[in-house]
Amino acid sequence: MVVLTTVPAVAAAPAVPDQLLPRQNMPASIVAFGATRAIAAIEARLTAAVQQDQAWFTALISATPEGEPLPYSPRFGITEAEYDQVLHAQPVLSQTGSTTLKVTADARTVTFGKSAGAELLAGVTVDLVKNVVRTPLGTTTEGKPFDVPDDDTLGPRSGVQWAFLQGSDPSRNVTRAKFTLTHLNRTDEVLLDYQVTVIKDGKAVRNEEVLLTYPATR
Numbered sequence: 001m002v003v004l005t006t007v008p009a010v011a012a013a014p015a016v017p018d019q020l021l022p023r024q025n026m027p028a029s030i031v032a033f034g035a036t037r038a039i040a041a042i043e044a045r046l047t048a049a050v051q052q053d054q055a056w057f058t059a060l061i062s063a064t065p066e067g068e069p070l071p072y073s074p075r076f077g078i079t080e081a082e083y084d085q086v087l088h089a090q091p092v093l094s095q096t097g098s099t100t101l102k103v104t105a106d107a108r109t110v111t112f113g114k115s116a117g118a119e120l121l122a123g124v125t126v127d128l129v130k131n132v133v134r135t136p137l138g139t140t141t142e143g144k145p146f147d148v149p150d151d152d153t154l155g156p157r158s159g160v161q162w163a164f165l166q167g168s169d170p171s172r173n174v175t176r177a178k179f180t181l182t183h184l185n186r187t188d189e190v191l192l193d194y195q196v197t198v199i200k201d202g203k204a205v206r207n208e209e210v211l212l213t214y215p216a217t218r
Helices: 037-063 080-087
Strands: 026-034 092-101 103-105 109-112 125-127 132-135 144-148 157-169 173-184 189-200 203-215
Touching (some): 092 203, 132 157, 157 189
Antiparallel strands (some): 026 203, 103 109, 109 125, 125 132, 157 173
């Protein structure tokens, strides 16, 4: 879980660590969170087994209290130990493609161009001086630094997150953008995560995300 913390402003320190942002076009990996191959194989066996008796499985779901995991059954087609692995599995990052991350940079800003497979980033600008991100939807609040020492699947990491929110009723009408840059200590890469959500009259009309990794800038 990413924990955000605020820190006092220090005039001499840059708002955005230099290592997080590319300053020129560079190769990047398009990534996604998913299960490991081992867990995916177990889940496939479970899915195949419960499809053999969907009425029973539907009844099991109905009988299980909301928010609780389904109790183990041999009819899952996997062992109890394997089911426990599925329940406690953590997602891992996997590469799904590659692109050339297009950027235009100067002393004050870094602007993302239209990159194949990451078109959502086009027009997003990180203002290094004001510590905000200007998106096609609007300008975020100031970025908040975070530091995660946990040794989970991503390993220890730190970075900055910016958020834009418009709308007083999140369940009915809201426009939200979130831009996060995370330095992954284990691989010395940057994970870029940009999310856009638009809800109108209670319906999600837009829900997009782009996840990229690229080498930390030195």
